[in-house]
Amino acid sequence: MKTRLTQDATKSPQAPCPDELVIRVIRSNRRRKTVSARLLNWHTLEIRVPAHLSEAQIEQITQEMVARALRKRRTMRNYASDETLEQRATHYNDLYFAGQLRWRSIRFVSNQQRRFGSCSPTRGTIRISDRLRHVPDFVLDYVIIHELAHLLQPDHSPTFWELVYRYPKTERARGYLMAMELEQVREDTHHTTTTNGNINEEDETHAS
Numbered sequence: 443m444k445t446r447l448t449q450d451a452t453k454s455p456q457a458p459c460p461d462e463l464v465i466r467v468i469r470s471n472r473r474r475k476t477v478s479a480r481l482l483n484w485h486t487l488e489i490r491v492p493a494h495l496s497e498a499q500i501e502q503i504t505q506e507m508v509a510r511a512l513r514k515r516r517t518m519r520n521y522a523s524d525e526t527l528e529q530r531a532t533h534y535n536d537l538y539f540a541g542q543l544r545w546r547s548i549r550f551v552s553n554q555q556r557r558f559g560s561c562s563p564t565r566g567t568i569r570i571s572d573r574l575r576h577v578p579d580f581v582l583d584y585v586i587i588h589e590l591a592h593l594l595q596p597d598h599s600p601t602f603w604e605l606v607y608r609y610p611k612t613e614r615a616r617g618y619l620m621a622m623e624l625e626q627v628r629e630d631t632h633h634t635t636t637t638n639g640n641i642n643e644e645d646e647t648h649a650s
């Protein structure tokens with residue numbers, strides 16, 4: 443992994459460098475012995491440790507967990523970038539929308555843990571959860587097409603689904619996303635974190 447420690451003035455501060463890993467250590471009084479680590483998304487590793495551990499112990503655990511997380515990340519295939527999103531969106535615009543759609547930006551964001559994608563038709567912005575950086579291509583493509591269709595049709599009306607279902611793998615991709623959501627719910631039940639109520643004036647991609 444390349445680590446970049448120097449500030450690059452040409453890059454905006456919001457855009458994390460592609461390989462950056464932010465480590466969040468949570469000390470829990472309820473934990474006695476167990477340590478858990480979970481990659482919340484491409485950029486965030488959450489480590490939960492019993493509160494009574496010393497700084498040195500936590501430091502050592504953190505190093506081990508980071509090494510493991512980096513190994514895991516390397517095995518994730520299909521690491522998609524914002525450029526990939528732009529290219530695919532352009533491709534599917536031509537294929538299914540006669541090239542008539544216009545958007546200002548399509549990019550990955552790390553703050554959408556409960557949604558797979560969102561589209562603001564008025565601003566022309568599409569955001570894709572970076573949990574989808576390493577899903578199979580057909581799943582990512584479905585979410586892109588779903589959000590593209592919202593540029594024309596902001597709701598989930600039959601007209602909207604007619605647009606989306608031109609993509610033949612829609613049904614399969616929705617099944618995949620539904621399973622992914624269930625898995626996340628199961629993982630979340632082990633934690634005390636509450637779902638932050640999504641303020642959602644924009645549309646979201648539903649897996650169902």
Ligand SMILES: [Zn+2]
Pocket residue numbers: 588592598645646647648
């Ligand atoms: Zn939608």
